[in-house]
Amino acid sequence: MAAGTLFTYPDNWRAFKAQVAAQYSGARLKVASVAPAFTFGQTNRTPAFLNNFPLGKVPAYQGDDGFCLFESNAIAHFLSNESLRGTTPQAAAQVLQWVSFADAEMVPPASAWVFPTLGIMQFNKQATEQAKEEVKKVLSVLNQHLNTRTFLVGERVSLADISVACSMLWLYKQVLEPSFRQPYPNVTRWFLTCVNQPQFKAVLGEVKLCDKMAQFDSKKFADMQPKKETSQTKKEKPVKEPAKPQEKKEKKKAVPAEEEMDECEAALAAEPRSKDPFAHLPKSSFVMDECKRKYSNEDTLTVAVPHFWETFDQEGYSIWYSEYKYPEELTQVFMSCNLISGMFQRLDKLRKNAFASVLLFGTNNDSCISGIWVFRGQELVFPLSEDWQIDYESYNWRKLDPNSQECKTMLKEYWSWEGEFKHVGKPFNQGRVFK
Structure with missing residues (x-):
């Protein structure tokens, strides 16, 4: 019988899968999720932890016999x-x-829909609406399958039920209001059957289905973003109530939002500030944040794209086309999507000076990745910082002429996720936006 320790942060749904499985199998599992046993962003960066789990991600398992595993499944x-x-x-x-x-089918749309309601990521109307449609498709498949079945495989709970139910946990808690879930009674019946099993309840507690679909809260999103320390605040030493700033910092560290969101560690915000790679460039009139807000909150074709071309500074910024060099290595669609998300994660510190829409075309074992990027400056930005150089050499890069019809068409198609995409030759599959 297995015995060991699971390293994670509190309320990690990916870790729930292992915990529930252990409840059924009788495996002796200790959970290290709070100090001093484990502190997310600190413990998982130590040499000892990285020696066993090179990616530094959680959940991670170490058996009492020294056997180590990463990846929740x-x-x-x-x-x-x-x-x-x-x-x-x-x-x-x-x-x-x-x-x-x-x-492959549930987690990506669930994340795109739910994360903005939790303040983890910015709201994008187009992405949210697409995610809702994908969730409906997945729920339809499950509802049909469960029409004559109590569980997904066989007559008892299996790892299939555990994995799918845990991946749907935040959907049911945040956004699947009664009217939305009404067409899928078999799925809700199955989900409630699972989460009310003693082994599930021992890990999840009481699961309450949402009464009203949660919406994006801009204030919550702003509060979740790491606060940058200004030179003024560095000089000022608070005399009265000195504990308040510390209290806020501790509260932020307890919510590793970005780990849920493409697994980008929240502890990045606590790293020492390095020299600005763009310090040598003159100031630009183009306001990247305003462009991103237009794209996220308003219609892409009628508002965001026209605003971009009206305000774009050709001297201060450049537009590039990227194409993944090794399409023959792309097998499963979900793995290709993870490849894109992983690159975005590792470029987190570039967000203030770049914007991109990267799309996956084709199907399993026949796909390609390409995108449109907007950068600060006139050269590829990746060589400017060691933090940005991990992935870019796996892509071919071509600078576009912003005055050309080719550039305008490609930007419109990649931003709106629709069009002819004549240069690709494969049907559009999924998209990811770097903001």
């Missing part, structure tokens, strides 16, 4: 028993099918 599988994994080759394959289904 692998950990949950290891902590499961034969009944959860599938007792026949057919059942085991079906379990794997639904675990993959959760990651």
Whole structure:
């Protein structure tokens, strides 16, 4: 029987999968999620932790015998028993099918819809509406499958139910209001059956379905963003109530929002500020943040694109086309999407000076990645900082002439996620926006 420690932060739904599996299998699992056992953003950056888990991500599992695993699905599988994994080759394959289904089909649209309501990421109307439609499609598939079944595979709870239910947890808690979930009664019946099992409740507690669809709260989003310390605040030493700033800092550190959002660590905000890579460039009249707000909150074709061309500073900024060099290596669609999201994550410190819409075209084992980027300056920005150089060499880059029809057409198509895309030759699949 497995015995070990699961490192995570509190209320990590990915860690819930392993915890629930352990409840069913009887595995002896200790959870290290709070100080002094584990502090997110600190413990997972220590040499000892990185020696066992090179990516520094959580959840991460270390057995009492020294055996180490990262990636939540692998950990949950290891902590499961034969009944959860599938007792026949057919059942085991079906379990794997639904675990993959959760990651590839449920998690991406659920994240795009739910994260803005939690203040984790900026609201994008177009992306949210697309996510809602994708969620409806997934719920329809589940509803049909569960029409004559109590559980996803066989007659008992399996790792398939655990994985899919945990991936839907925030959907049901935040946005699947009664009117939205009404067409999918089999799914809601199944979900409630799962989360009310003793083994689920021991980990999740009481799960309350939302009564009203949560909306984007700009104030909550602003509060979640790391506050930059100004030179004025550095000079001033508060005499009265000195504990208040510290209290705010502690509160922020307790909510690792970006780990949920493409797994970008919230602790990035606490790193020492380095020299500004754009300090050598003259000031520009183009306001990148205003352009991003237009794109996120208003119609792309009638407002955001016209605003961009009306205010764009050709001397201070440049527009580039990127294309992934190794399309033959792209297999599963969800893995390709993770490739894009991972690049965005590692470029987090570039957000103030860049904007991009990167799209995936095609299907499994026949796809390609390309995008349109807007950068500060006239040269590729990645060589300006060591923090930005991890991924860019895997792409071909071509600078576009902002006065050309080609540039205007491509920017419109990549920003709106629709068009002919004549240069691609594959159907549009999914998109990711770097803001």
